[in-house]
Amino acid sequence: MAGTAxxxxxxxxxxxxxxxxSRAAIVREAIAMLDAEGTEALSMRKLGARLNxxxxxxxxxxxxxxxxxxxxxxxxxxxxxxxxxxxKGWRAAARETGGSFRAAALRHxxxxxxxxxxxxxxxxxxxxxxxxxxxxxxxxxxxxxPSGAIDALLSYVIGMSITEAAWLTTVxxxxxxxxAFVARLLPAAxxxxxxxxxxxxxxxxxxxxxxxxxxxxxxAGGLEIVLDGLATRLPSGQDGA
Numbered sequence: 001m002a003g004t005a006x007x008x009x010x011x012x013x014x015x016x017x018x019x020x021x022s023r024a025a026i027v028r029e030a031i032a033m034l035d036a037e038g039t040e041a042l043s044m045r046k047l048g049a050r051l052n053x054x055x056x057x058x059x060x061x062x063x064x065x066x067x068x069x070x071x072x073x074x075x076x077x078x079x080x081x082x083x084x085x086x087x088k089g090w091r092a093a094a095r096e097t098g099g100s101f102r103a104a105a106l107r108h109x110x111x112x113x114x115x116x117x118x119x120x121x122x123x124x125x126x127x128x129x130x131x132x133x134x135x136x137x138x139x140x141x142x143x144x145x146p147s148g149a150i151d152a153l154l155s156y157v158i159g160m161s162i163t164e165a166a167w168l169t170t171v172x173x174x175x176x177x178x179x180a181f182v183a184r185l186l187p188a189a190x191x192x193x194x195x196x197x198x199x200x201x202x203x204x205x206x207x208x209x210x211x212x213x214x215x216x217x218x219x220a221g222g223l224e225i226v227l228d229g230l231a232t233r234l235p236s237g238q239d240g241a
Contacts, residue, residue: 078126
């Protein structure tokens with residue numbers, strides 16, 4: 001007999017919630033650990049110690065670390081806003097969605113990199129709601145099948161967020177400000193790019209933009225390219241600002 005897919009979203013809870021150690025409290029503490037230390041540092045044993053409970057007590061509420069990751073993913077997905085298209089146009093709504101996702105991914109640096117690795121995570125109510133609102137956005141915009149538009153938008157946002165979160169983690173570990181870290185790396189970058197005409201021009205002058213502002217502009221510029229591409233798939237006259 002074929003096995004059933006394992007996910008917290010398809011398994012009925014066998015234990016009643018205990019006020020002193022609820023599933024919600026476990027998930028909140030797990031998110032705090034993930035934000036501070038990353039996925040490798042999270043274990044049921046360490047989490048139990050932080051909650052002054054044994055790992056066995058945690059398993060009464062969450063069957064495995066994989067299920068805990070599904071719950072954590074879904075909890076932070078509630079932070080992703082997908083606005084209604086009415087009154088602003090699909091491009092503006094997609095921009096806001098991309099920016100909201102990026103902001104959540106930078107608050108939770110583990111989010112983007114594990115989004116596709118946690119079993120049936122997309123069955124969670126918050127992630128399902130995000131998916132529903134995205135589908136409604138693109139259907140209203142005029143895309144007959146919204147899945148391609150959703151994939152294009154999320155692939156860009158997730159890819160950029162993974163890179164940016166990794167960069168900010170490296171900066172944080174250096175103990176320097178981002179501006180100081182960039183300034184320290186710049187001479188080595190110039191030297192490495194010296195033999196490449198196009199790349200070397202990017203390192204000719206000291207950066208005159210705050211690194212955070214530069215990251216914002218880079219993300220926004222790339223997102224516009226994605227939206228330009230999506231607009232070509234719409235019937236003539238249906239592109240929104």
